Amino acid sequence: MNGPLTQEIRLGSYLRDRRAKLDPAALGFGTTRRRTPGLRREEVAQRANISPTWYTWLEQGRGGAPSADVLDRIARALMLTEIEREHLFLLGLGRLPEVHYRGDDGVTPRLQRVLDALEPSLALIRTATWDVVAWNRAATAIFTDYGALPPDQRNVLRFMFLDPRVRAAQHDWESMARFVVATFRADTARAGAAAAAEPMVEELCRLSPEFAAMWRDNDVRSHGDGIKRLRHPLLGSITLEYSTFAVDGRPDLSMLVFNPATDEDRDRIGGFLERSPSPGSGEG
Template identity: 35%
Template sequence: MGDVTTVAAPNGRRRPELAAFLRSRRARVTPADVGMPPGLRRRTPGLRREEVAQLSGVGVTWYTWLEQGRPINASPQVLDAVARTLRLDEPEREHLYHLADVPCEPDREAPVVEVGPEIQGIIDALDPHPAVVYNGRYDILATNPAYRDLFDIPEIRSMGVRNVLWTLFTVPEPSCPVLFREKELPVMVATLRSEYGRHAGEPAWESFIAKLSEASPYFARLWKTGDVVPPGPRVKTFRHPAVGEIRMTSVSLSINGMPECRIVTYTPNDAESGARTATLREMREKIWA
């Protein structure tokens, strides 16, 4: 592994940045971190270059040239090996690819994004207003109790799928918690397509589109239109078997440190809807009292 063929650098600033980045990441990994003895007379903070090369399965000369910022070829497989040795997290790995001017592999699935306690605390504090964290594919990453109240019906619980598009397109229409599906669902599909452009060809996305198209001919027809819209505020009407219709204004908020993820909040659009939202909370609190 390791091609020392030089190539023209399209961005003269990236290679010095790559060199500095690799040195800083190497300095923070100790021999103990990778199961190596510390050795004697170690003056280098962290791992030595030859140790990184050995652990990554690449030539010492190739890795040295890479860390010196020379314009050499770097394959995704080799960069992944270096990333594993240097214990890079996903944002650092992507940064490594950008600096090396290598596109991220299209067949890599996106890592599972975890919602930390800070974000969970924010959406919980919005109760009795529903709030949820979606990624670009409308996977449900976190919810607050009020959001779960809206979608707490047996047909949805039995699915066991944490994706709101899958829920809305496959649940029987009489049980769907969103009214006016013919108006709302096309907008959601167009929003999905606005995110899809960054993920075309990725197995996780292509599989999701194919499976949902098979499960819902309606989704398949909407997907073929090619319509694209960004996330934005909308007024939506929900129906709940216990309280009736609830009109909500939805707003999307981006989250620093969680690319392509957003908090979507729902606030009552009128006094009647506010009262019905509060009633749902009271019902829930009585159950858990």
């Protein structure tokens, strides 16, 4: 049996399995005289607004390659989760679906506990548009008190270009600002969030000529990992090693962890945290 045919059979099997797991009554269909669990093929086709005959062929492994639009409609008809939708596309087209940004504020208590457990490392969660939605106490002590700010002001680009304290804390503000703009552009494009970020970009272009000039350069970079040097008003010069991590199941979020680069940095940050009052929860 050749590869493409095997893939079509796998797609059909997956569709049948997902269809069997749906509750007809919950979706407004009658439950009488059903020999098998789940929806009937014609009911899925009705929900997806496609031909019942063609949907039947897809389940039988002889419908040919469906379009991305059809797979999207089938995914909605079968009420697939995001990971199930991705699997459907891999089976049907051999690739992941195009990214459509769907921002969702906040994190789970479990994820917040992960951030808290990383101290004295600084850790925060940001969205694809670089809004900070969660953080730990170390990030509050060294970066800024995110909890004291309105949620729409907890944005990394706003800090970099509109907050003079953040600007003064950078050892090389212009180099860091260019890096931030270039990685922000790449992140929003990769996440399909460019349209969602556009109002903030337009506002920053009006408020900051420096941002406007850097944005016009159209540079893109990968965030990855690296070194960040800061001038803290109480601790003096601090060197941090940063790394970026994806949050599984949340393509709209990423986690940034800043580890003290030396034992001296770790001891100074740890001692500062012991002396600092504990702020409120970091969930945003």
